[in-house]
Amino acid sequence: MNTLVLIRIALRSIRKNKTRTLLTMLGIIIGVAAVIVMVALGQGAKEQIRSRIDSLGSNLVVITPGASKSGGVSQGAGSMNRLTLLDAETLTRESMWLSSVSPLIVAPAHAVGGSGNWRVGVSGVSAEYATIRNWEVSAGRLFDETEVRAMRKVCVLGKTVVDNLFAEQDPVGQQIILRDVPFEIIGVLEPKGQTAEGRDQDDTILAPYTTVKTRLAGRQFIPMILGATDNKADVPAALTEAKAILRETHGLASYDDDDFTVRDQNELAETAEGATEVMTLLLAAIAGVSLLVGGIGIMNIMLVSVTERTREIGIRMAVGARGGDVLMQFLIEAIVMSLFGGLIGVAAGYGGSALLEKFTGWDTVITPQLVAISLGFSAAVGIFFGFYPARKAAALDPIEALRYE
Amino acid sequence: MADSQAVIRIEELTRTYSEGDTAVHALRHVDLSVNPGEMLAIMGASGSGKSTLMNLLGCLDRPSSGRYRLDGLRVDEMNRRELADIRNTRIGFVFQGFNLLARTSALDNVELPLLYDRRGPKVDRVKLARAALERVGLADRLHHQPSELSGGQQQRVAIARALVMQPALLLADEPTGNLDTRTSLEVMALFQELNQAGMTILLVTHEHDIAECAGRLVELRDGKILRDQPVEARRDAVAELRDLPAGADE
Numbered sequence: 076m077n078t079l080v081l082i083r084i085a086l087r088s089i090r091k092n093k094t095r096t097l098l099t100m101l102g103i104i105i106g107v108a109a110v111i112v113m114v115a116l117g118q119g120a121k122e123q124i125r126s127r128i129d130s131l132g133s134n135l136v137v138i139t140p141g142a143s144k145s146g147g148v149s150q151g152a153g154s155m156n157r158l159t160l161l162d163a164e165t166l167t168r169e170s171m172w173l174s175s176v177s178p179l180i181v182a183p184a185h186a187v188g189g190s191g192n193w194r195v196g197v198s199g200v201s202a203e204y205a206t207i208r209n210w211e212v213s214a215g216r217l218f219d220e221t222e223v224r225a226m227r228k229v230c231v232l233g234k235t236v237v238d239n240l241f242a243e244q245d246p247v248g249q250q251i252i253l254r255d256v257p258f259e260i261i262g263v264l265e266p267k268g269q270t271a272e273g274r275d276q277d278d279t280i281l282a283p284y285t286t287v288k289t290r291l292a293g294r295q296f297i298p299m300i301l302g303a304t305d306n307k308a309d310v311p312a313a314l315t316e317a318k319a320i321l322r323e324t325h326g327l328a329s330y331d332d333d334d335f336t337v338r339d340q341n342e343l344a345e346t347a348e349g350a351t352e353v354m355t356l357l358l359a360a361i362a363g364v365s366l367l368v369g370g371i372g373i374m375n376i377m378l379v380s381v382t383e384r385t386r387e388i389g390i391r392m393a394v395g396a397r398g399g400d401v402l403m404q405f406l407i408e409a410i411v412m413s414l415f416g417g418l419i420g421v422a423a424g425y426g427g428s429a430l431l432e433k434f435t436g437w438d439t440v441i442t443p444q445l446v447a448i449s450l451g452f453s454a455a456v457g458i459f460f461g462f463y464p465a466r467k468a469a470a471l472d473p474i475e476a477l478r479y480e
Numbered sequence: 481m482a483d484s485q486a487v488i489r490i491e492e493l494t495r496t497y498s499e500g501d502t503a504v505h506a507l508r509h510v511d512l513s514v515n516p517g518e519m520l521a522i523m524g525a526s527g528s529g530k531s532t533l534m535n536l537l538g539c540l541d542r543p544s545s546g547r548y549r550l551d552g553l554r555v556d557e558m559n560r561r562e563l564a565d566i567r568n569t570r571i572g573f574v575f576q577g578f579n580l581l582a583r584t585s586a587l588d589n590v591e592l593p594l595l596y597d598r599r600g601p602k603v604d605r606v607k608l609a610r611a612a613l614e615r616v617g618l619a620d621r622l623h624h625q626p627s628e629l630s631g632g633q634q635q636r637v638a639i640a641r642a643l644v645m646q647p648a649l650l651l652a653d654e655p656t657g658n659l660d661t662r663t664s665l666e667v668m669a670l671f672q673e674l675n676q677a678g679m680t681i682l683l684v685t686h687e688h689d690i691a692e693c694a695g696r697l698v699e700l701r702d703g704k705i706l707r708d709q710p711v712e713a714r715r716d717a718v719a720e721l722r723d724l725p726a727g728a729d730e
């Protein structure tokens with residue numbers, strides 16, 4: 076008996092009963108589509124995080140307060156673990172590998188200027204900050220080191236701030252009042268979009284950290300120090316060096332743990348991706364369950380179909396079908412239906428992802444591997460859940476099957 | 481009669497059905513031999529074991545005890561798979577209720593045994609199926625489904641299916657049971673033609689005039705052979721059909 080003939084028998088039987096076939100496939104279609112959409116969402120999120128972290132800058136070294144736990148997740152910055160301006164200045168002075176260093180002081184401020192007012196975080200940074208972040212101005216200029224040292228009241232506005240305060244005018248050269256202190260606007264930053272966490276990077280004002288520290292009173296803290304090397308290859312050395320310098324500055328004994336965390340861009344990405352990885356797995360697991368339920372659906376309908384088709388099985392056996400032929404026929408029917416259901420599911424998954432992207436703006440990414448795995452999985456579901464009903468059909472006695480009413 | 485060339489040779493064949501505590505002795509120690517080219521009718525009251533015997537002879541069922549040789553082969557000792565191949569290649573079986581696949585064309589129904597044929601070279605299945613349907617006079621009904629055919633036509637499709645593998649033995653359990661007189665006569669005429677061409681035929685019937693188309697008559701009662709004798713005045717269904725006024729029933 077050749078397999079081709081069996082496949083033809085199975086296809087004939089599938090075609091003869093379209094409703095049953097569709098019902099059987101429905102579970103698989105939904106399951107596979109769910110898997111595709113869920114995983115596509117997860118992969119989309121991951122890709123987005125990657126590109127956002129790349130948008131932070133290149134050859135980046137990021138220093139944050141607090142010790143890092145295993146796995147790279149930083150613990151909440153306790154009051155004991157603080158980064159200071161001294162740390163930033165020491166790094167600027169002593170580091171051989173870091174070609175540029177900038178602290179990041181964030182002072183929340185009420186900004187008044189142009190056509191209204193706006194609550195914004197003012198970032199106190201060094202003149203090198205824009206270089207580190209690969210950030211350029213779209214109008215005007217950035218402040219330089221002299222201005223930082225001179226504590227000049229100059230600032231550069233992010234796109235969002237400009238949109239909200241200077242909708243129809245050129246802000247460069249105008250004044251903006253930050254916490255009652257007038258600053259001169261010397262430039263406007265290029266739009267940069269959101270951070271990995273979804274924060275609007277353009278809703279910011281950059282000013283010399285010296286000015287921010289002295290002029291903008293209030294709760295000040297340094298959430299991070301940023302540095303950059305000239306070459307990617309120098310990043311590991313810079314990490315080690317920065318660690319050593321900070322340990323010395325913080326006066327840590329050899330048995331003390333670091334009270335800060337030094338990471339490069341990759342580690343930053345991995346930390347952020349770690350969370351989405353878990354999410355993706357979770358989503359895929361949920362979708363996998365629905366695929367499993369689809370498989371059980373196949374088994375159900377196949378079992379009913381074996382009972383319903385007892386006479387047919389009897390007739391086939393009476394004219395010479397072996398048990399194995401009947402087994403293969405039902406198995407192939409199950410596999411063809413689940414594979415076909417899988418194909419429709421993949422198409423539905425593509426459609427669903429496209430719709431989701433259109434209506435929510437979330438990125439989705441469907442890789443060929445995802446499609447291959449989904450199809451492989453649905454074939455496996457067909458074999459697994461088709462086997463029991465198929466074996467039941469094959470074990471029938473010809474005369475019993477023929478007598479069945 | 482029991483020579484070594486017998487197509488069918490059964491000895492002490494017994495079939496007992498167990499229904500809960502009670503046992504139904506459907507067939508008790510039956511001996512029977514059938515030679516090549518014979519046409520044999522089996523008669524008997526309802527419940528006398530005719531179908532049980534036919535199912536055993538057709539390898540659809542297995543005896544509780546006794547021996548069954550088909551073309552000299554010990555069929556009673558074969559496994560499921562060997563029996564399937566025997567049914568496929570050596571026996572054509574015609575049922576009272578036709579047993580055609582629903583929603584399947586006559587051609588596909590007749591092709592069915594060929595799909596399960598594992599012997600040697602590839603054959604042109606459609607051509608063989610078409611030839612078998614032509615043989616039973618259904619050349620113009622190839623693509624009709626059973627529901628689109630009369631009872632007589634359905635039975636002829638079933639006969640074509642039984643013939644398509646060209647078996648030496650044709651078994652028919654009340655083949656005319658669901659058919660009117662004229663159609664019955666047509667089926668018997670077909671059987672007589674096949675028998676004349678050398679095919680061994682066993683058929684079960686209730687009706688004496690159907691049985692008289694055979695050359696030998698076996699009568700069963702309570703699972704035993706009551707009588708086994710040649711038919712004295714054998715009817716010629718072919719000739720009778722020729723003399724019948726045309727278009728009476730169909």
Ligand SMILES: Nc1ncnc2c1ncn2[C@@H]1O[C@H](COP(=O)(O)OP(=O)(O)O)[C@@H](O)[C@H]1O
Pocket residue numbers: 497498499504505506524525526527528529530531532533
């Ligand atoms: N599957 C079965 N289970 C139990 N008893 C059966 C079965 N098939 C037939 N019988 C019994 O065996 C006897 C012979 O039946 P059967 O061979 O069908 O008779 P016939 O075909 O001559 O009418 C009857 O008493 C019937 O009730």
Ligand SMILES: [Mg+2]
Pocket residue numbers: 530531532
């Ligand atoms: Mg009967």
